[in-house]
Amino acid sequence: xxxxxxxxxxxxxxxxxxxxxxxxxxxxxxxxxxxxxxxxxxxxxxxxxxxxxxxxxxxxxxxxxxxxxxxxxxxxxxxxxxxxxxxxxxxxxxxxxxxxxxxxxxxxxxxxxxxxxxxxxxxxxxxxxxxxxxxxxxxxxxxxxxxxxxxxxxxxxxxxxxxxxxxxxxxxxxxxxxxxxxxxxxxxxxxxxxxxxxxxxxxxxxxxxxxxxxxxxxxxxxxxxxxxxxxxxxxxxxxxxxx
Numbered sequence: 389x390x391x392x393x394x395x396x397x398x399x400x401x402x403x404x405x406x407x408x409x410x411x412x413x414x415x416x417x418x419x420x421x422x423x424x425x426x427x428x429x430x431x432x433x434x435x436x437x438x439x440x441x442x443x444x445x446x447x448x449x450x451x452x453x454x455x456x457x458x459x460x461x462x463x464x465x466x467x468x469x470x471x472x473x474x475x476x477x478x479x480x481x482x483x484x485x486x487x488x489x490x491x492x493x494x495x496x497x498x499x500x501x502x503x504x505x506x507x508x509x510x511x512x513x514x515x516x517x518x519x520x521x522x523x524x525x526x527x528x529x530x531x532x533x534x535x536x537x538x539x540x541x542x543x544x545x546x547x548x549x550x551x552x553x554x555x556x557x558x559x560x561x562x563x564x565x566x567x568x569x570x571x572x573x574x575x576x577x578x579x580x581x582x583x584x585x586x587x588x589x590x591x592x593x594x595x596x597x598x599x600x601x602x603x604x605x606x607x608x609x610x611x612x613x614x615x616x617x618x619x620x621x622x623x624x625x626x627x628x629x630x631x
Contacts (some may be wrong), residue, residue, distance in 0.1 A: 394476070394518040396443060396504050397528035398587045399543050403501040405437040406528065407474045410499050414470055421470040422461075424448050426478040427558065448479055454486040458494065471495040476504035477512035478514050482519040491523075495497045506557050507545035507585070509593070523621050532587040535599035540587035542596055547581050548551050551598045 396405060403417040411423055423445035425435045435445040446452075458468055462492055473479070475485065490496045500522070503589045511519075544551050545559070586598050597605075 390497045391523040392491045392498045392518075393500065393517075393523040394525045395499065395501045395527060395528060396515070397530070398532045398540050399503060399585055400532040400540075400587055401528045402437075402530045403503075403528060403578075404435060404474055405441065407435060407472050407499070407501045408437055408441050408443055411443070411472045415425040419469040421472060422446060422458075422468060422470045423474070427475055435472075445474070448473075448566045450480060452483065454483060458490055458496065461532045462494075468496060470499065473498060473500040475502055476500035476518060477504070477506075477515040481517040482513055482522060483514050486503040490520045494582050503543055504544065507543055507555075508558075509542060509555055510559075512557070513588055514546060515570075520534070522622060533585060534592055535587035535602060536592060538589040540584045541590050542588050544586050544593055546584045546586050546598055546600070549600045550584075552600065553596070556582075570612040 393401060395406060407423075411421060414421055423435050423443060424447075425433075425445045426448040431446055433447045435443050454471070458471075461468055471487065471490070476484070484500075487498045487500065500518055502515055502518070503512070504519070505511055519612075533539045545555065546552070551610050588598065592598070592602075
């Protein structure tokens with residue numbers, strides 16, 4: 389029986405690596421498949437892993453209809469046994485429903501990979517629909533780590549070194565380094581902000597304490613603070629009592 393399987397985890401836990409391995413394994417067994425991705429760190433129409441592995445893929449835009457695409461390919465004589473769908477959190481809910489229909493009515497295996505929640509800890513629409521429809525949802529066994537060494541459970545957005553909790557849901561960036569974020573200069577010549585992402589444990593996410601902020605609070609630049617007194621809870625201005 390064909391399945392719709394959702395492989396999920398935080399950023400930097402090996403989802404794209406597993407997606408490429410999944411495609412390789414099925415291809416080696418004589419099965420024919422298609423690879424899809426959206427907003428990949430390496431650019432359009434490429435599925436890439438942080439380990440350096442890359443493979444050409446089909447870019448998923450808002451107008452793509454998975455059902456029509458597969459029907460067209462099969463009508464032209466191309467066998468399709470499976471689909472590998474990376475960055476599936478960015479897909480529209482209706483596209484997730486198209487993938488489920490391919491599983492149910494054409495017997496095509498669909499392996500979707502993506503994170504569940506955004507930098508505000510809110511579910512992506514595509515991930516929510518996958519959780520609702522998938523035959524199985526599997527958490528990747530490789531756990532990314534927060535700077536404090538605890539398992540990371542939250543994807544935090546960092547702009548110019550500072551963690552933010554407001555903004556558009558989708559802004560392209562990468563984990564750490566600043567080389568793959570939205571840096572450079574804008575049309576007006578001003579220097580654009582560097583957008584990065586960092587995985588954090590829930591405790592340090594709630595305290596808005598990313599690794600750069602932790603180093604700033606540390607007495608020694610060589611060590612990160614583990615004392616929560618150095619990681620105060622953020623003040624909610626709306627509920628701050630009058631002075």
